[in-house]
Amino acid sequence: MEKLQITLNINGKDQALLVQPNDTLLEVLRDELDLTGSKESCSEGICGSCTIQMDGKPVRSCLTLAMEAQGTKIKTVEGLANGDELSNLQQSFIDHGAVQCGICTPGMLMSADALLSETLNPDDTTIRQALSGNICRCTGYSKIVEAVAHAGKPEKSCPDCQTKE
Amino acid sequence: MDNIEVTPNQDRELSVVGKPIPKLDAAQKAMGRAEYIQDIKLPGMLYGKILYSKFANANIVKIDTSKAKALAGVHAVLTGEDVPKKMKMGFIKDNPPIKKGRVSSFRDEVAAVAAISLDIAKKALDLIEIEYEELEGIFDPEKAMEKDSPLVHEHLKSNVLKMPWNIHYGDVEKAEKESAFVVEDKFTTTWVTHCCMGTSGAIALFDAADNLTIYSNTQIPSLAQKDFLESLKAMGLENKRARVIKPIIGGGFGSKLDTYAYEHIAILLAHKCKKPVKIMFDRVEEFNATSTRQPTVIYIKQGCDKNGRLTFRDMRMVLDNGAHTSWGATTPSVMLMPISSLYKVENVKYNAKCVYTNNTYSQAMRGYGNPQATFAIESSMDILAEKAGMDRIEFRKINKNQSGDETPQGLKITSCGLEECIDAVKEELKFDNNSEKGVGTGIASLIHVGGGARIYGSDGCGAILKMDDYGKVDIFTGGTDMGQGLDNITAQIVAEELGLLAEDINVVHSDTDVCPWDVGAHASRSTFVAGNAALGAAKKVKKKIQEFASKILDVPAKDIKFKDRNVFFPGDPEKSMPIGKLLRKAHFSPNGTMLMAENFYDPDNRNMGKDLKGNMSMTYSFGAHGVKVKVDEETGKVEVLEYVAAHDVGRAINPLLLEGQVYGGVVMGLGYALTEEVVHQNGKNMNANFRDYKLFTAKDAVKIKAPVIETIDKDGPFGAKGIGEPGCVPTAPAVANAIYDAVGVRIKDLPITPEKVLAALKEKKGD
Numbered sequence: 001m002e003k004l005q006i007t008l009n010i011n012g013k014d015q016a017l018l019v020q021p022n023d024t025l026l027e028v029l030r031d032e033l034d035l036t037g038s039k040e041s042c043s044e045g046i047c048g049s050c051t052i053q054m055d056g057k058p059v060r061s062c063l064t065l066a067m068e069a070q071g072t073k074i075k076t077v078e079g080l081a082n083g084d085e086l087s088n089l090q091q092s093f094i095d096h097g098a099v100q101c102g103i104c105t106p107g108m109l110m111s112a113d114a115l116l117s118e119t120l121n122p123d124d125t126t127i128r129q130a131l132s133g134n135i136c137r138c139t140g141y142s143k144i145v146e147a148v149a150h151a152g153k154p155e156k157s158c159p160d161c162q163t164k165e
Numbered sequence: 166m167d168n169i170e171v172t173p174n175q176d177r178e179l180s181v182v183g184k185p186i187p188k189l190d191a192a193q194k195a196m197g198r199a200e201y202i203q204d205i206k207l208p209g210m211l212y213g214k215i216l217y218s219k220f221a222n223a224n225i226v227k228i229d230t231s232k233a234k235a236l237a238g239v240h241a242v243l244t245g246e247d248v249p250k251k252m253k254m255g256f257i258k259d260n261p262p263i264k265k266g267r268v269s270s271f272r273d274e275v276a277a278v279a280a281i282s283l284d285i286a287k288k289a290l291d292l293i294e295i296e297y298e299e300l301e302g303i304f305d306p307e308k309a310m311e312k313d314s315p316l317v318h319e320h321l322k323s324n325v326l327k328m329p330w331n332i333h334y335g336d337v338e339k340a341e342k343e344s345a346f347v348v349e350d351k352f353t354t355t356w357v358t359h360c361c362m363g364t365s366g367a368i369a370l371f372d373a374a375d376n377l378t379i380y381s382n383t384q385i386p387s388l389a390q391k392d393f394l395e396s397l398k399a400m401g402l403e404n405k406r407a408r409v410i411k412p413i414i415g416g417g418f419g420s421k422l423d424t425y426a427y428e429h430i431a432i433l434l435a436h437k438c439k440k441p442v443k444i445m446f447d448r449v450e451e452f453n454a455t456s457t458r459q460p461t462v463i464y465i466k467q468g469c470d471k472n473g474r475l476t477f478r479d480m481r482m483v484l485d486n487g488a489h490t491s492w493g494a495t496t497p498s499v500m501l502m503p504i505s506s507l508y509k510v511e512n513v514k515y516n517a518k519c520v521y522t523n524n525t526y527s528q529a530m531r532g533y534g535n536p537q538a539t540f541a542i543e544s545s546m547d548i549l550a551e552k553a554g555m556d557r558i559e560f561r562k563i564n565k566n567q568s569g570d571e572t573p574q575g576l577k578i579t580s581c582g583l584e585e586c587i588d589a590v591k592e593e594l595k596f597d598n599n600s601e602k603g604v605g606t607g608i609a610s611l612i613h614v615g616g617g618a619r620i621y622g623s624d625g626c627g628a629i630l631k632m633d634d635y636g637k638v639d640i641f642t643g644g645t646d647m648g649q650g651l652d653n654i655t656a657q658i659v660a661e662e663l664g665l666l667a668e669d670i671n672v673v674h675s676d677t678d679v680c681p682w683d684v685g686a687h688a689s690r691s692t693f694v695a696g697n698a699a700l701g702a703a704k705k706v707k708k709k710i711q712e713f714a715s716k717i718l719d720v721p722a723k724d725i726k727f728k729d730r731n732v733f734f735p736g737d738p739e740k741s742m743p744i745g746k747l748l749r750k751a752h753f754s755p756n757g758t759m760l761m762a763e764n765f766y767d768p769d770n771r772n773m774g775k776d777l778k779g780n781m782s783m784t785y786s787f788g789a790h791g792v793k794v795k796v797d798e799e800t801g802k803v804e805v806l807e808y809v810a811a812h813d814v815g816r817a818i819n820p821l822l823l824e825g826q827v828y829g830g831v832v833m834g835l836g837y838a839l840t841e842e843v844v845h846q847n848g849k850n851m852n853a854n855f856r857d858y859k860l861f862t863a864k865d866a867v868k869i870k871a872p873v874i875e876t877i878d879k880d881g882p883f884g885a886k887g888i889g890e891p892g893c894v895p896t897a898p899a900v901a902n903a904i905y906d907a908v909g910v911r912i913k914d915l916p917i918t919p920e921k922v923l924a925a926l927k928e929k930k931g932d
Binding site: 035096100105106143 | 185187188190191192193194195196197198199200201203204359360361362363364413414415416418447448647648649650821822824825827828829830831832833854855856860861862863864866868869
């Protein structure tokens with residue numbers, strides 16, 4: 001299959017790429033750009049491990065063709081931190097024990113980050129709804145939900161936290 | 166608890182152990198920088214792919230691989246003919262990695278290819294032509310036991326495996342006659358699977374001298390190394406080396422406790438191609454070609470006297486072994502523990518038969534048989550309590566295990582917080598307050614190995630510890646982290662012992678060239694066994710530091726204490742020194758020394774004897790779970806409203822990670838109770854995807870309360886016991902008991918789907 005040149009805006013930078021028309025965005029991110037933070041787990045848009053953001057909305061990169069992503073602003077888990085400075089949400093995941101094996105973590109973070117950019121201080125039900133497309137087998141979700149709730153609060157502490165004063 | 170012996174080590178004030186320190190690799194993972202097997206590419210690496218059988222039971226008449234071999238980019242095509250005769254998997258070696266002549270399940274491997282890209286490897290599989298002669302299959306283990314049943318393996322003359330699972334402690338017949346109340350029921354459980362979010366994979370490569378390196382998603386680096394060495398030997402590569410490296414893995418839950426065909430096939434392909442070969446499962450393969458929890462048919466009869474004391478327990482099981490044998494066939498050894506020892510019961514009978522069928526073969530999964538056995542026992546406990554007219558919680562407390570007990574199987578109960586767990590659940594969940602229609606509560610308890618489990622010749626783990634010139638530690642442990650947090654547990658134990666911070670400890674694990682031997686991450690044993698291995702190494706180094714500091718500070722060695730990266734003499738503030746400085750003094754002086762220590766800890770537990778008796782674990786973990794559910798009588802749907810999971814953990818080394826194990830275990834258990842089932846139709850997996858295999862999502866799960874009971878076990882590191890598996894052990898019976906409490910129907914077949922609840926409700930109304 002002939003390769004086509006496209007430009008994708010990823011984590012704030014334009015990247016020129018040669019892709020096949022049927023390459024998924026996930027394949028291009030992982031195999032062409034070595035952005036391996038986005039994970040492939042089910043390859044059919046159910047588990048959410050490959051979730052990235054396009055123009056701020058959570059999107060399954062395994063079901064999105066790289067070609068379709070042209071002209072959008074793509075954000076991956078690698079774009080959440082500012083250099084080595086973690087985002088509040090990432091720090092909250094770490095502090096609350098929301099990371100075990102970690103395969104679902106990048107997708108969870110991208111879904112949660114999209115939620116928090118729209119909804120300040122979301123309640124438990126809203127968080128669980130927003131994360132219901134991201135499967136985790138390790139944590140039972142409780143600590144992930146706590147982590148998102150904490151990151152969404154304007155104040156620095158939340159009553160559930162053991163880790164922060 | 167006053168009956169627990171507390172050693173001085175466990176009595177002191179702790180500054181690192183007991184703290185909720187976030188998982189040491191969490192930042193790497195949250196930044197997307199952690200390298201999983203999925204992410205590893207080696208120079209010149211080829212991609213392997215496996216072709217599976219089209220039938221559950223068939224003769225392979227002809228295989229033509231010529232077109233596949235001719236495809237540009239294909240480096241090798243293997244069939245059963247290319248597999249050395251002695252290359253076989255499983256503990257009874259009944260399973261070659263690629264089958265020759267005959268297939269006996271849909272997941273049987275029939276060919277494999279290696280190519281320069283995954284796309285080409287897949288195309289090559291399509292070009293392999295196979296002619297099969299389909300045979301009648303057998304899919305029901307009870308039917309497979311009948312005399313005229315077709316045989317899965319004709320040379321064995323029977324579908325029943327030769328396994329020793331038959332015990333009788335005390336006198337069950339006599340006890341039954343003397344019982345005031347007796348109940349008898351049948352329970353069934355089906356296939357469920359681990360659903361690790363990271364799929365399985367391996368990369369094999371050989372050096373110029375034919376030594377193997379294999380990156381693999383394994384929970385058992387040392388035992389996997391042994392399996393791979395046996396494969397090398399079968400390939401004519403005797404006395405070669407096999408290095409097993411386990412990168413960060415996307416979950417284990419027991420799925421990686423045996424080696425799989427894909428690993429041995431990667432080895433064969435890499436050797437043939439003289440290049441690294443990577444085989445990664447896609448999600449469909451992960452469902453079809455990894456092993457499940459074993460399905461069981463369980464017959465249980467138990468009784469009590471008029472005061473509610475259990476008199477006997479009589480259980481019989483049939484386990485669907487599938488077409489080949491892996492650890493699934495040994496799960497009765499663990500089932501024996503709750504059967505003989507959950508609650509005090511003197512007279513116990515148990516017989517289990519593992520039966521070959523043309524279904525998928527089973528393996529280890531979190532709890533290793535305990536969830537199936539406990540489902541039957543704890544459902545039956547409620548049925549018996551009702552028949553005896555007793556309160557179900559009181560009934561359990563009358564029969565509770567206690568510190569100092571020796572159970573009929575010979576398990577020695579040292580620390581035991583079962584009663585405290587039951588009380589904690591009762592406190593958190595209001596059992597008598599179920600006035601709302603369709604709402605009910607349930608309780609179930611558990612016992613599990615918490616201090617290792619001697620199912621192999623050794624239950625040991627090694628640790629090597631070295632300190633640098635700055636007071637930092639590298640510890641090389643045999644233990645394996647797969648996300649559960651053994652890295653933290655090791656670091657916190659070592660830091661506590663040496664007065665350091667957890668961040669001062671670099672934990673190196675899962676590389677057989679570097680790390681000492683360990684039997685593997687299973688049986689909730691890592692905190693206890695690998696923790697004790699690390700603690701012993703730290704104690705040895707500590708002693709050396711004390712001896713050296715004694716000379717420098719001129720105080721007795723035994724009086725030197727460690728805290729905040731310093732050594733000090735409590736009586737004199739002048740007599741203090743940073744550990745790093747002390748180590749530099751030790752190093753940079755005539756006849757200098759570097760501080761290192763090694764330690765191999767093998768617990769004093771016992772293999773089961775021929776009578777299947779023996780104290781298999783140094784200590785046992787206990788727990789009680791309570792759940793409140795709401796049953797919709799129109800739809801049969803069960804909603805979990807509240808969940809309390811109390812565990813006797815000995816000591817919480819890290820409460821944050823401990824909760825993570827409990828929460829994760831409970832939600833896995835809720836799936837087992839309510840939604841999860843690998844649907845097999847004549848041996849074929851009908852729901853190999855996350856749409857049809859129903860895992861709990863964040864929306865289905867609830868916030869779980871997890872009271873922690875600390876009994877400070879005398880043998881555990883800082884008093885800790887294992888807690889990896891218990892979370893999913895009593896979940897299903899707690900839910901089944903709650904459903905009965907809510908709407909009066911008793912579901913005895915997992916999972917408890919709305920269809921089953923509705924059918925039972927209809928039947929009940931019909932009465």
